[in-house]
Amino acid sequence: MSKESIVTVSIDGKMVSVAAGATLLDACRQAGVDTPTLCYADNLTAANACRVCVVEVEGSRTLVPSCSRSAEDAMVVQTDSERVRHSRKMVLEFLGSGVDLSQADDLAGWIDYYGSEPDRYGPDRAMIKEEVRIQDSLYIRDYDKCVLCYKCVSACGEDAQHSFAIAVAGRGFDARIRTEFDVRLPDSACVYCGNCVAVCPTNALQFKTEFDLRKMGEWKPTEQAVTRTVCSYCGVGCNLEVHVQDDTIVKVTSPDDHDVTSGHLCIKGRFGWSYVQPGQSAAEEGD
Amino acid sequence: MxxxxxxxxxxxxxxxxxxxxxxxxxxxxxxxxxxxxxxxxxxxxxxxxxxxxxxxxxxxxxxxxxxxxxxxxxxxxxxxxxxxxxxxxxxSFYELFRVDSPPDHDGNVVHVCVDAACQIAGSAKTIASLEAQGVAVHRSPCLGQCERPVAQFIQGRQRPDSVEADGVENGSIDGVLWDLPQKHDPSLKLLARVGRIDPTSLEAYVGSGGYRALARAFTLGASKVVEEVLSSGLAGRGGAAFPTGIKWQAVAAESGQKYVVANADESEPGTFKDRTLMENDPFALVEALTIAGFATGATKGWIYVRGEYPLAVQRLQNAIDAARDAGFVGQGIARSSIEFDIEIRRGAGAYICGEETALFNSLEGFRGEPRQKPPFPTTHGLFARPTAINNPETLLNVLSIVLDGGEAYAASGTEGSSGTKLFCLSGNVVRPGIYEVEFGPTLGEVLELAGGVVGNLRAILLGGAAGSFVGPDMLDLPLTMEATRDAGLSLGSGVIMAFNDEVDLGAVVTRIAEFFRNESCGQCVPCRVGSLRQHELLESSLSSSRGEEPLGIVSGSAPALLLEEMDRVMKDASICGLGHTASTAVRSAIELGLMRSSR
Amino acid sequence: MSYKEIEEVDVILLWGSNAREAHPIFFHHLMSGLDNGARMYAVDPRRTSSATFADVWLGLNLGSDIAMSNTVAREIIHQGLVNQNFIDHSTTGFDTYAESVEPFTLEVGAELTGVPAEAIAEMARAYATADKAQILWTLGITEHHNGVDNVFALCNLALLTGHVGRWGSGLVPLRGQNNVQGGGDMGALPNKFPGFQNITDPAAQAKFRTAYGVDLPDEDGLHLTLMFEAMDRGEITSAYVIGENPADSEADIEFARATLRGLDTLVVQDIFMTRTAELADVVLPASVGWVESDGTVTSSERRVQRVRAAVSPPGEAKHDQDIIGELARRLGYDWGRPDSIELWDELRSLSPLHAGMSYQRLDAKGLQWPCPSLEHPGTPFLHSWLWDDDLGGHPPAPFTVVEAAGPKEELSVEFPMRLTTGRALDSFNTGVQSGGFDSPIRYGDALDINPADAASLDLLDGERVLVSSARGSVEMPIRFQPEIPRGLTFTTFHFPEFVDINVLTSDAWDKKSGTAEFKAASIRIDKIEAPAAENHSEVDHHG
Known part of the structure; x- marks a missing residue:
C-alpha cells in the first residue's frame, strides 16, 4: 500500500494507521476502542441516524458520527471525553425513554456504562405504543421496540433486496417504518427474504419462530448452537447459520462477512428449512 | 411480473x-x-x-x-x-400532503399560522372563528407573513393555492404592488424595485437597470465574477453566513454537470424577506441565479420555493418564461454561447427542507432528511453533483457586486459585515415589515425604523425560532455578524421580533419548542427525541403551574438543568442545524427569566 | 466467474434467465452492478421480474435465441466492432462462422425474433463496445431441444468480442440446484470421472482403476433421457435413484412414470416419500444433506463449500455415504465407515482440480476450483489462457456454426399457443422442499396468459381451464398477465400434486446434452364450463 493511501489518526492518544477511506469507527476498532453502534452494520451503508457512535474530533464544532466520518490524516479523536460520554448517555436515554429496549441485547451494557436514566422523563412522557403486527406465519413486527435505525429499510431497499416494501413514513417522533398506507405486509411488495429481521438490533422485527418461543418462555439463546452450512436450494451457494435449540432449527441467518450473501438471504434460504422437521415448527398463523 | x-x-x-x-x-x-x-x-x-x-x-x-x-x-x-x-x-413527510384519509370537506384547507407573531396577534381566535364557520383549518407553522398577522394560506382543491392577503385573484400573477415601509428611501439596494416596478414585466425590469449585471458578468468572464464576489466579502444571508465567494470558487473548480440552487424554502419563523423579494422583484432572482450559473459553470439552476408561497411561484415562473422568451434563459443566453435554464420546485411544508442537503433530497424526490456533511454540496450536492446553493437575498446582492465591483461592495457596511441586510421586523412593533439597512446600526436603531415598540419592551427574538431571546439591555448591540457573534448570538435570517410585557412569553417559548418537535425530520435520535422531551417538559412545567401560583422554569432549577443536558446533546450530536438550534431560544428564554411566568 | 465480477461490469446480457426469482442472492450482486452503472439487456420471451430491472427488454419469440444471437453477431461484424486481435490470436473458424450468420440481417432477425431491429442493433453495439460485458443464462437457454446449440451461439458472441477469460467479462451459466455443479465435480456424469476427467482417457482409467481396485467401464454411460429410453426398450430393468424425483420432474411425465413402473426393481434413496419413492420396491430413508450431514457442495461460481450437520436425522434415516457403504458391504465390498474428511481426501488425491482444497482451507469461505495445491488461492474465473501469448498450451477456441432451429414442436391449428415454464421466488422445483413452509406470497401454479388471448377464448381471470398438448391434458387456473406477449403462456411447476404440468411439456430433447425441451411446448386451452350468460356477453365483444 502506498503512503498516500494510509492515514494516521490519534484515538484517545493512541496512534493508529488505517487505509484511506476507512471510517473513524474502523480506526477505533483498530485502536481496540469499543464503540457502541446501533444503526451501523458492516453489511449496510451507514445510515448515520442514531448518533450513539459519536466521537470528539479536535477542531470540529460538533461531535461527529464515527460510523460515517472518514478518517483524515492527523485527526485527533477522543472517544471517552465528557462531551462524548454525555451525548452517548443522552442518546441511549432518549431511545430508552420512547421505546422498549428490553430485547436490545447489545445496548444493555452501554446503557449501564453511560448511566442513562430513561425514566427521568416521567410516566406521562410520549412513548411508542402499537399493537404487535402478526400478519403471516414468518415474521412479526413490534414497533414499540423500533429505534428507527433505518437498517430494515436499507436491507429491504438498495443495500440488498431492492424490494422497497418498507420505508420511513411520517416525521419526527411520529415517524414509523411503514408499508404504503400501512397495508398488511403480505399485500405489500415484501417477498419475505427476512433480511430486515436479520439486521434489526432491538428485536422489533422477529422471526415468528422466535416470537412464539419467547411467548411460551422457551426462547433460550444460551442453549442454542449455531452451525454454518450451505443452503439446499438454488446453486448460488449461500452460507447459512442454522440456529438450533433442542435439536430443532429455530432460525436461520447468514454471516455478514460472507462474500456471497453479505448476510442476506432469500425466502427459501431463510425459511425453506421447515421440511427438515415437519410438524415441529412453533409458528402459529397470523391474523 | x-x-x-x-x-x-x-x-x-x-x-x-x-x-x-x-x-x-x-x-x-x-x-x-x-x-x-x-x-x-x-x-x-x-x-x-x-x-x-x-x-x-x-x-x-x-x-x-x-x-x-x-x-x-x-x-x-x-x-x-x-x-x-x-x-x-x-x-407523509410533508405538511401539505394528506395521507391518512380522504378529506371530509370540500378539500380546501385554510392554513392558519400559530407561530409567535401570529400567536400573539390572536391566531387562536382566528382559528376558532373559522372553525365555527365550518372551514377546514390546519394549524400551520409560520407562513412567512409575519408583517400581517394572523397569516393565512388557502390550500386549494382543484384550484390554485392562494393567500388572500396577497390581494390578487387565484392564479393571477398581476396585481397590487407591495407597500414597503421604506418605499421612498433612495438608498435601498435590494429593495429598490420592490413596490415601484411592475414585478410581472420584463420591460419594466430591464427599464430599471435589469440585466445590466448579467451583461457586465459576461464582459468580466466567469472567473472574474467569482473574484468580485470573493472580494466583496458577501456572506450568506440564510443564517449560516458562509462566504459566498468561497462556495462559488469551490464549485467553479469542479468539472462536469454542476448546479446552482436558490434556497427559497424560507421557513424560519419570523422571516418573510425572500417572499417579499420573489413576489416583487422576481426577475432579479432569475438574473442573479443566471450569473451564479455563469460564474460557477452550472448549466442548470433550480429555485426551491416553499409551498406556502403561491404568488412567489407564479411571479417567478412568469419571470423565467418571459426571460426565456427574450433569450435571457435557455440556450445561448443573451446572445452568448452560454446555456442556462431554470426550473422551479415547490416545497410541500417542511421547515427542514431549508437545510441545504435536506432540500436536495426533497427536490430529488426523497424524504427531506439532511445528509451527513462532509461531503459538502460544493462537491456532492444536488443529484450528487457539485452545487452552489444560496438564499435569494444573498443572490440578489450579487447584482450590485457585479455592477459596481467587489471592492465597492466591501466598502459598505462594516469591516466584518459588508453590504446591506434585510431585517424582518414583527411582533409588537409599530410598523412591521422588511427593512433594508447597511450593516452598522444597533438593534435599537433598527427597531426605531419600524416606529419602535408598542408597549413596554420585554424581549426580542433575534434570528428566528433558531435564534435567541435578548432583553432590552441589548438594544445597543450593533446588528453586524461580528458583534452578534461576539455576544454569542446570531443574526440568523434577520428576524427581529419584539414582545412587550403583556405577552405570555411562556406560551410563546412553549410554542417554539412545539415547532421544533413538529418540524424535526425524525432521522437522528438527539433531535427526534430531544425536541419532543423539551416540549413535553416545558408544557408540563408551565401547565401544571398555570393555576394560581405559577412556578415556571427558572435558571438552575431541576427542569432547567435537564433542558440544559438535552440542549447539549442536541447541539453536539444532531445531524443538522435544526437539532443544533432547537433549544437555543428556550435556553435563552430561561436565562432571561422569561419563563418565570409573570401572571 | 465469480459473483463479484458482475458488480463491476459495464453491460449485462441476461438471456433466458429469471435470476431475480431463481437465483435471488446472485441477483443482489447483479443489482449492485446496475447501481454501479451497468446497462442491462434482458432477452426473454417474458418480461420477467428480472427483466423489469433491464434498461431494455427484448421479448423474442420463444425458441428464437439462435436467430437473435446470429443477428447480433452479424451486426457486430458488419459494424466493424469485432475484437479482431482476439479472434486472430485466440480463436478458429471465424470465417465460416461469419459466413453462417451473414443471412441474419437486422430485418431477418427482427422477423424471426419479433423484436424491433433497432433494439437488436443497440444491444449488439452495447455488448461489443463495452469494456466488460457478461452474458448470463440459465434454463431458458438450455432446456430446449437445441440447448447446446443455444449455448454455442452465446459463446460465439463472447469470442467475437473477446468478452471471455477476463475479470468482469465472461459467460455465466447459473446453476439451478445447490450441488448440481458438485455432482459434476464428483463424476456424476455419464462420461466423466471425478474432476471432469474423461472416462475414455486411458491415463484417467488407469488412475481410477488403481485407486478403486476394480475394473471400470471405459465407454461413456447413458444420461438420464437415454436411460429412460433404455428402460422403455427393456434394456435397463433396474434403477437406483438417489435424491431425484423423476416421476414429477421429467418432461412428458406420463411416459416417465410408465417407464419407472415397468422396471423390475426400483430403489429410491431420498429424504422424502416422493412420487418416485411411491413407485419404488425399496425406499432407503436418507438424512438431509445440508443440515444433517457433513460434506461439501459446489456452487455456480465453482466454489466448494462445507455443509455441516446441525440437527440429527429422524428415525432410521442415514447419511447417504453410510447407506451406500452398507449396500456395498452387502454386495461384498467392505469399505469400512469412512467419514466425510476421508472421502474428501480420497477425492483430492484423484482430482487435480480439488487437490489443494483441504477441509481446513474450505472451512471459512470455501475455494473456487481449479485449486491444484495447498498454496493455490483458487481460481476466480476460467479461460484466462485465451489471453496468454501461447494460449497456455490450449488449442484456440473454435467458433461453432449453429442452426437457427425453433422449438421442435410447431404451432398448429390444434395446438396454437406456446407454453413455457419457470420458477417462482418462494418455491423450488417439484415443491418437495419448498412446500414445507408457509409462504405468504405463494399463489400456486397458474397459467399466465395475455388478457387479450384470454378474451378471445372467452375466459375470465382466475378461471379454471383445460390445458392440452399432444401428450395430455391438465386442469389449472389462468392468471391475467398484461405483459406476457400474445400467443405465449407461462406457468411454474412447483405443485405437481395440483397441476401436473409435465403432462404437457415436450418430449423433444437435446441429443447433445440429454436435456428435455421444458421451455417450449405447443398447447391448446379449452374452457371447462360456460360462465353465466350475462358475463358471457360482456366478455364477448372484447374477443
Whole structure:
C-alpha cells in the first residue's frame, strides 16, 4: 500500500494507521476502542441516524458520527471525553425513554456504562405504543421496540433486496417504518427474504419462530448452537447459520462477512428449512 | 411480473390526467416505456432520472383529490417507477400532503399560522372563528407573513393555492404592488424595485437597470465574477453566513454537470424577506441565479420555493418564461454561447427542507432528511453533483457586486459585515415589515425604523425560532455578524421580533419548542427525541403551574438543568442545524427569566 | 466467474434467465452492478421480474435465441466492432462462422425474433463496445431441444468480442440446484470421472482403476433421457435413484412414470416419500444433506463449500455415504465407515482440480476450483489462457456454426399457443422442499396468459381451464398477465400434486446434452364450463 493511501489518526492518544477511506469507527476498532453502534452494520451503508457512535474530533464544532466520518490524516479523536460520554448517555436515554429496549441485547451494557436514566422523563412522557403486527406465519413486527435505525429499510431497499416494501413514513417522533398506507405486509411488495429481521438490533422485527418461543418462555439463546452450512436450494451457494435449540432449527441467518450473501438471504434460504422437521415448527398463523 | 408491487386501487381519470400532465410539464416521459409489445425500455437510469418528478406529481394529486389517494399514489408509482412504500414515505413527510384519509370537506384547507407573531396577534381566535364557520383549518407553522398577522394560506382543491392577503385573484400573477415601509428611501439596494416596478414585466425590469449585471458578468468572464464576489466579502444571508465567494470558487473548480440552487424554502419563523423579494422583484432572482450559473459553470439552476408561497411561484415562473422568451434563459443566453435554464420546485411544508442537503433530497424526490456533511454540496450536492446553493437575498446582492465591483461592495457596511441586510421586523412593533439597512446600526436603531415598540419592551427574538431571546439591555448591540457573534448570538435570517410585557412569553417559548418537535425530520435520535422531551417538559412545567401560583422554569432549577443536558446533546450530536438550534431560544428564554411566568 | 465480477461490469446480457426469482442472492450482486452503472439487456420471451430491472427488454419469440444471437453477431461484424486481435490470436473458424450468420440481417432477425431491429442493433453495439460485458443464462437457454446449440451461439458472441477469460467479462451459466455443479465435480456424469476427467482417457482409467481396485467401464454411460429410453426398450430393468424425483420432474411425465413402473426393481434413496419413492420396491430413508450431514457442495461460481450437520436425522434415516457403504458391504465390498474428511481426501488425491482444497482451507469461505495445491488461492474465473501469448498450451477456441432451429414442436391449428415454464421466488422445483413452509406470497401454479388471448377464448381471470398438448391434458387456473406477449403462456411447476404440468411439456430433447425441451411446448386451452350468460356477453365483444 502506498503512503498516500494510509492515514494516521490519534484515538484517545493512541496512534493508529488505517487505509484511506476507512471510517473513524474502523480506526477505533483498530485502536481496540469499543464503540457502541446501533444503526451501523458492516453489511449496510451507514445510515448515520442514531448518533450513539459519536466521537470528539479536535477542531470540529460538533461531535461527529464515527460510523460515517472518514478518517483524515492527523485527526485527533477522543472517544471517552465528557462531551462524548454525555451525548452517548443522552442518546441511549432518549431511545430508552420512547421505546422498549428490553430485547436490545447489545445496548444493555452501554446503557449501564453511560448511566442513562430513561425514566427521568416521567410516566406521562410520549412513548411508542402499537399493537404487535402478526400478519403471516414468518415474521412479526413490534414497533414499540423500533429505534428507527433505518437498517430494515436499507436491507429491504438498495443495500440488498431492492424490494422497497418498507420505508420511513411520517416525521419526527411520529415517524414509523411503514408499508404504503400501512397495508398488511403480505399485500405489500415484501417477498419475505427476512433480511430486515436479520439486521434489526432491538428485536422489533422477529422471526415468528422466535416470537412464539419467547411467548411460551422457551426462547433460550444460551442453549442454542449455531452451525454454518450451505443452503439446499438454488446453486448460488449461500452460507447459512442454522440456529438450533433442542435439536430443532429455530432460525436461520447468514454471516455478514460472507462474500456471497453479505448476510442476506432469500425466502427459501431463510425459511425453506421447515421440511427438515415437519410438524415441529412453533409458528402459529397470523391474523 | 413487474418487481414494482402495486395494490389494486386505481386512480380516477382526473387523477391520472392531473398526474400525467404534471409529469409531462417537467418534460419527462414515463420511466418505463413499452415501444412495442416486444420491446420495453426501463431500468435504473431512466427511473433515477425521473425521480425528481415525485414532488410535483404528489402536488398534482393532492390538488386534484384533496389527499394522496392509494389509487393516485399507485399511478405515480407506476409512471415514475417509485416503489409505493417510498412514495408514501415521501408524501407523509410533508405538511401539505394528506395521507391518512380522504378529506371530509370540500378539500380546501385554510392554513392558519400559530407561530409567535401570529400567536400573539390572536391566531387562536382566528382559528376558532373559522372553525365555527365550518372551514377546514390546519394549524400551520409560520407562513412567512409575519408583517400581517394572523397569516393565512388557502390550500386549494382543484384550484390554485392562494393567500388572500396577497390581494390578487387565484392564479393571477398581476396585481397590487407591495407597500414597503421604506418605499421612498433612495438608498435601498435590494429593495429598490420592490413596490415601484411592475414585478410581472420584463420591460419594466430591464427599464430599471435589469440585466445590466448579467451583461457586465459576461464582459468580466466567469472567473472574474467569482473574484468580485470573493472580494466583496458577501456572506450568506440564510443564517449560516458562509462566504459566498468561497462556495462559488469551490464549485467553479469542479468539472462536469454542476448546479446552482436558490434556497427559497424560507421557513424560519419570523422571516418573510425572500417572499417579499420573489413576489416583487422576481426577475432579479432569475438574473442573479443566471450569473451564479455563469460564474460557477452550472448549466442548470433550480429555485426551491416553499409551498406556502403561491404568488412567489407564479411571479417567478412568469419571470423565467418571459426571460426565456427574450433569450435571457435557455440556450445561448443573451446572445452568448452560454446555456442556462431554470426550473422551479415547490416545497410541500417542511421547515427542514431549508437545510441545504435536506432540500436536495426533497427536490430529488426523497424524504427531506439532511445528509451527513462532509461531503459538502460544493462537491456532492444536488443529484450528487457539485452545487452552489444560496438564499435569494444573498443572490440578489450579487447584482450590485457585479455592477459596481467587489471592492465597492466591501466598502459598505462594516469591516466584518459588508453590504446591506434585510431585517424582518414583527411582533409588537409599530410598523412591521422588511427593512433594508447597511450593516452598522444597533438593534435599537433598527427597531426605531419600524416606529419602535408598542408597549413596554420585554424581549426580542433575534434570528428566528433558531435564534435567541435578548432583553432590552441589548438594544445597543450593533446588528453586524461580528458583534452578534461576539455576544454569542446570531443574526440568523434577520428576524427581529419584539414582545412587550403583556405577552405570555411562556406560551410563546412553549410554542417554539412545539415547532421544533413538529418540524424535526425524525432521522437522528438527539433531535427526534430531544425536541419532543423539551416540549413535553416545558408544557408540563408551565401547565401544571398555570393555576394560581405559577412556578415556571427558572435558571438552575431541576427542569432547567435537564433542558440544559438535552440542549447539549442536541447541539453536539444532531445531524443538522435544526437539532443544533432547537433549544437555543428556550435556553435563552430561561436565562432571561422569561419563563418565570409573570401572571 | 465469480459473483463479484458482475458488480463491476459495464453491460449485462441476461438471456433466458429469471435470476431475480431463481437465483435471488446472485441477483443482489447483479443489482449492485446496475447501481454501479451497468446497462442491462434482458432477452426473454417474458418480461420477467428480472427483466423489469433491464434498461431494455427484448421479448423474442420463444425458441428464437439462435436467430437473435446470429443477428447480433452479424451486426457486430458488419459494424466493424469485432475484437479482431482476439479472434486472430485466440480463436478458429471465424470465417465460416461469419459466413453462417451473414443471412441474419437486422430485418431477418427482427422477423424471426419479433423484436424491433433497432433494439437488436443497440444491444449488439452495447455488448461489443463495452469494456466488460457478461452474458448470463440459465434454463431458458438450455432446456430446449437445441440447448447446446443455444449455448454455442452465446459463446460465439463472447469470442467475437473477446468478452471471455477476463475479470468482469465472461459467460455465466447459473446453476439451478445447490450441488448440481458438485455432482459434476464428483463424476456424476455419464462420461466423466471425478474432476471432469474423461472416462475414455486411458491415463484417467488407469488412475481410477488403481485407486478403486476394480475394473471400470471405459465407454461413456447413458444420461438420464437415454436411460429412460433404455428402460422403455427393456434394456435397463433396474434403477437406483438417489435424491431425484423423476416421476414429477421429467418432461412428458406420463411416459416417465410408465417407464419407472415397468422396471423390475426400483430403489429410491431420498429424504422424502416422493412420487418416485411411491413407485419404488425399496425406499432407503436418507438424512438431509445440508443440515444433517457433513460434506461439501459446489456452487455456480465453482466454489466448494462445507455443509455441516446441525440437527440429527429422524428415525432410521442415514447419511447417504453410510447407506451406500452398507449396500456395498452387502454386495461384498467392505469399505469400512469412512467419514466425510476421508472421502474428501480420497477425492483430492484423484482430482487435480480439488487437490489443494483441504477441509481446513474450505472451512471459512470455501475455494473456487481449479485449486491444484495447498498454496493455490483458487481460481476466480476460467479461460484466462485465451489471453496468454501461447494460449497456455490450449488449442484456440473454435467458433461453432449453429442452426437457427425453433422449438421442435410447431404451432398448429390444434395446438396454437406456446407454453413455457419457470420458477417462482418462494418455491423450488417439484415443491418437495419448498412446500414445507408457509409462504405468504405463494399463489400456486397458474397459467399466465395475455388478457387479450384470454378474451378471445372467452375466459375470465382466475378461471379454471383445460390445458392440452399432444401428450395430455391438465386442469389449472389462468392468471391475467398484461405483459406476457400474445400467443405465449407461462406457468411454474412447483405443485405437481395440483397441476401436473409435465403432462404437457415436450418430449423433444437435446441429443447433445440429454436435456428435455421444458421451455417450449405447443398447447391448446379449452374452457371447462360456460360462465353465466350475462358475463358471457360482456366478455364477448372484447374477443
Amino acid at each position: 413487474a418487481d414494482l408491487h402495486l395494490s389494486e386501487d386505481l386512480a380516477s381519470e382526473a387523477e391520472v390526467s392531473a398526474i400525467d400532465s404534471a409529469i409531462a410539464e417537467l418534460g419527462l416521459d414515463p420511466a418505463v416505456v413499452q415501444e412495442t409489445p416486444r420491446l420495453v425500455r426501463g431500468g435504473n437510469r431512466r427511473r433515477a432520472s425521473r425521480r425528481h418528478g415525485l414532488l410535483p406529481a404528489l402536488h398534482a394529486l393532492q390538488r386534484e383529490s384533496g389527499w394522496i389517494s392509494p389509487g393516485g399514489l399507485n399511478h405515480i408509482s407506476k409512471v415514475l417507477q417509485v416503489p409505493p412504500a417510498e412514495a408514501y414515505g415521501v408524501a
